[in-house]
Amino acid sequence: MDTCIQKIRELAADLLERGEVEKVIGFAQGTIPMATSPISVGTKQGVDNLVFNSTCGLNLANFASRQKGKIAIIAKGCDCRNIVTHIVENQLQRDQVYIIGVPCNGMVNKFKIAALFEDEITGFAEDGDTLTVSSSSQTKTLKKQEYLRENCLLCTHKNPVLYDVLAGDLVKEQVLENAFPDVDKIEAMDVDGRWQYFKRLTQNCIRCYACRNACPICYCPTCFVDEAGPQWVGKGQNKTDVDTFHFLRAFHCAGRCTDCGACVEACPMGINVRDFTRKLNKDALELFGWEAGLDISKRPPLDAYSPQDPDDFIK
Amino acid sequence: MGNLLEHMGVERDRVHFSWISSAEATKFVDVVKEISEKVRALGPNKKFVKDYN
Amino acid sequence: MADKDIKIVSFLCNWCSYGAADLAGVSRMEYPADIRVIRIPCSGRMSPKFILSAFREGADAVWVSG
Numbered sequence: 172m173d174t175c176i177q178k179i180r181e182l183a184a185d186l187l188e189r190g191e192v193e194k195v196i197g198f199a200q201g202t203i204p205m206a207t208s209p210i211s212v213g214t215k216q217g218v219d220n221l222v223f224n225s226t227c228g229l230n231l232a233n234f235a236s237r238q239k240g241k242i243a244i245i246a247k248g249c250d251c252r253n254i255v256t257h258i259v260e261n262q263l264q265r266d267q268v269y270i271i272g273v274p275c276n277g278m279v280n281k282f283k284i285a286a287l288f289e290d291e292i293t294g295f296a297e298d299g300d301t302l303t304v305s306s307s308s309q310t311k312t313l314k315k316q317e318y319l320r321e322n323c324l325l326c327t328h329k330n331p332v333l334y335d336v337l338a339g340d341l342v343k344e345q346v347l348e349n350a351f352p353d354v355d356k357i358e359a360m361d362v363d364g365r366w367q368y369f370k371r372l373t374q375n376c377i378r379c380y381a382c383r384n385a386c387p388i389c390y391c392p393t394c395f396v397d398e399a400g401p402q403w404v405g406k407g408q409n410k411t412d413v414d415t416f417h418f419l420r421a422f423h424c425a426g427r428c429t430d431c432g433a434c435v436e437a438c439p440m441g442i443n444v445r446d447f448t449r450k451l452n453k454d455a456l457e458l459f460g461w462e463a464g465l466d467i468s469k470r471p472p473l474d475a476y477s478p479q480d481p482d483d484f485i486k
Numbered sequence: 487m488g489n490l491l492e493h494m495g496v497e498r499d500r501v502h503f504s505w506i507s508s509a510e511a512t513k514f515v516d517v518v519k520e521i522s523e524k525v526r527a528l529g530p531n532k533k534f535v536k537d538y539n
Numbered sequence: 540m541a542d543k544d545i546k547i548v549s550f551l552c553n554w555c556s557y558g559a560a561d562l563a564g565v566s567r568m569e570y571p572a573d574i575r576v577i578r579i580p581c582s583g584r585m586s587p588k589f590i591l592s593a594f595r596e597g598a599d600a601v602w603v604s605g
Contacts, residue, residue, distance in 0.1 A: 354493075362497055366533055369494050395588060403588045411536040414494070415591050422490060422587050450493040486504035486517055501590060502602040508558025515563050515570045517604070522571035525545055525600040534594035 175273060175339040176223045179245055182271055182336060183218045186243050192269050193240035196231055197221040204295040205281050205304075209234060221245070223338075225297055225315060228278040228436035232387035236262040244268055245338070247275040249431035251331035252464025253387040256427055259467055262390060272334030274342040277315070277323030278432070282441050284318055287311060322432035322445060325350060332465055351453045357446065369414070375440040376413045378406070382444045383420055385437035388427045395419060421447030426455045426473045429464045496533050499524040548593040549574045549602040552582040556604035574602065581605075 183195040199210035199220045207227045211234070212218055223245065232253030235244050246254060251272060257263040284304055285292060294305040302313040327350065330341045349355065357365060380396065383389045395403050396416055404419070405412040421444075430452055434444040455461045458481050459472035472480075492498045502521050506513050551557040557578050563570065575598075579585060582605035590601045 357493065362492075365494060366496070403592060405536070409536060411534055411595055414534060415595065418490065418494065418591060419587060425490075447490070447494075450490055454489050484503055486502065486520070496594075500594075500600045502600065502604075504556070504602070504604040506556045506559045506604055508555055508562065510559050511562035511566050511568060514556060514559035515568045517602075518570040518574055521547060521600065521602055522545070522573045525547055525573070528599070530544065531594065531597075531599040534591065535597050536595040 176221065178338040179223055179271060179273070180218045180221055182338060183212060183221060183243065183245075184215050186269060187213070187215050187218070191241070192243040194238075195221070195243040195245070195271075196234050197245040198223060198227040198229075198231075204292050205279075205284065223273060225277070225279045225302070226281065226295070228281075228320065228432060229385060230387045230431045230433040232257060233385070233390075233433075235268055235387075236390065238267070241267055241269065243271055245271045245273060246331055246334065247273050248326065248328045248330055248332070249275075249429050250387075251333055252328060252429040253431060255333055255464040255467050256388060256429065256471075259464075259469070259471065260427075265467065270331065270334045270336075272331030272337045274330045274337070274339050275323075276329065276342055277319040277326065278436075279315060279318045280320045281436075284313070287313075320432050320435065321353070321443070322430045322435070325352075325430070328429075328462075328465070333467065350456075351449065353446070354449050354453045357450075369446070370410070372442060372446060373410070373413050373417055376408075376417070376442055377440060378408065378413065378416065379439065381437040381439060382434035382442075385433040386420075386424070387431070387433065388424055389420070391423075395423075417444070417447055421451060424448050425451040426459070426461060426471045427463050428452055429462075496531075497528050499528055500531060545573045545599045546597070547574045547600045547602055548598040549576050549604065550579050550582075550585055550589060551576055552605045553578055553580050555582070 186192045187195060194211045194213040196211050198207040200222050201208045205226050207222060209229060209231060210220055212221060230250050230253055231244055231246060232250045235254050236257050251270065254268060254270060258265055288306045290306045290308055292304055292306050296303045300315045302315050304311050304313060325347060327344055327347060329344055357368060360368060383394060404415045428448040438444060455472060461472045491501060504517050551560060560576060585603055593601045
């Protein structure tokens with residue numbers, strides 16, 4: 172990825188110098204190893220702060236809309252699909268954004284790597300497919316492929332779908348026999364088993380709403396959980412409230428979620444929030460043949476009516 | 487909606503959708519009967535109910 | 540018997556099912572008394588929040604009808 176970041180910095184510096192964009196949105200190194208944070212760069216000198224590695228798991232499409240002036244954005248395959256979603260949903264005009272597409276080989280699962288160490292991780296470096304992670308007591312060399320996030324393992328759109336310029340060579344897309352093994356596993360359980368599964372899944376939720384804030388398609392000015400009159404969902408740790416929040420949040424993402432994994436990445440409690448949205452993605456694909464964010468000229472299935480829409484649930 | 491609720495472990499027959507014109511009183515009665523029977527078969531709902539205590 | 544306490548929260552469109560319910564009433568048709576009707580101006584007013592709210596407050600089932 173070294174060559175890729177050089178190219179990103181060159182492109183960003185060039186765009187800023189020519190005044191084509193007012194700022195470039197990308198990733199910067201975080202304050203601890205294996206962490207990156209979003210950054211907005213407005214000067215040519217600032218581009219050296221930009222990084223791109225296997226820990227850039229957040230989704231920058233979050234910052235694409237509601238900006239003044241034209242911006243450039245560094246976009247992985249999934250970020251790109253979310254920018255497309257923003258354009259389709261009129262949050263953003265195509266000419267307001269300059270997309271620097273980055274073909275992506277997946278992001279690493281930080282929880283999985285942290286679990287290998289007893290003490291705090293102090294160093295993280297990567298070279299191609301090899302990761303070198305160190306703590307104060309030991310250093311481990313890991314294969315990146317074995318520590319990818321679950322959504323990256325199942326990703327079939329690694330290359331950006333819409334871009335102005337590419338910062339690297341396109342990578343080979345994987346073809347999956349079954350794109351939804353995790354959903355099938357839950358579907359195979361009986362009704363009470365599923366209820367218990369989700370009960371265990373959400374029992375650690377602290378309602379910090381990090382998943383909502385990290386989600387690029389959760390851009391409502393007032394989220395339903397913050398509405399006070401009527402109050403749809405309580406503020407506390409009550410199980411029903413927690414489930415209501417997760418259920419409704421997932422449902423608001425129906426036919427829009429690109430499975431970018433930002434919600435899981437942001438969750439401090441390690442909850443696999445994707446278990447909710449994945450089912451809706453599967454339904455969108457099976458019922459409407461739809462995958463979100465692939466084409467700026469197509470309306471999403473829940474937004475458009477077609478006489479062929481499935482209606483077997485209506486009596 | 488029904489699909490995700492079912493996925494989460496709420497029984498399918500707890501959510502119903504129908505389309506009845508204002509002239510179809512008989513269909514209305516039939517649907518009420520059908521839903522009532524299905525829900526009675528399931529018994530009272532215990533999931534997604536907020537416990538205020 | 541527990542069966543008697545079943546509550547089905549029904550969201551009926553003012554112009555369609557609510558009219559049908561009205562007609563069923565004036566025609567003196569008999570149907571189970573398990574439903575609790577909420578009139579909505581149109582089934583387009585329906586929201587997933589309503590369904591979950593109904594369950595949260597103890598509904599045994601929810602019925603949406605246009």
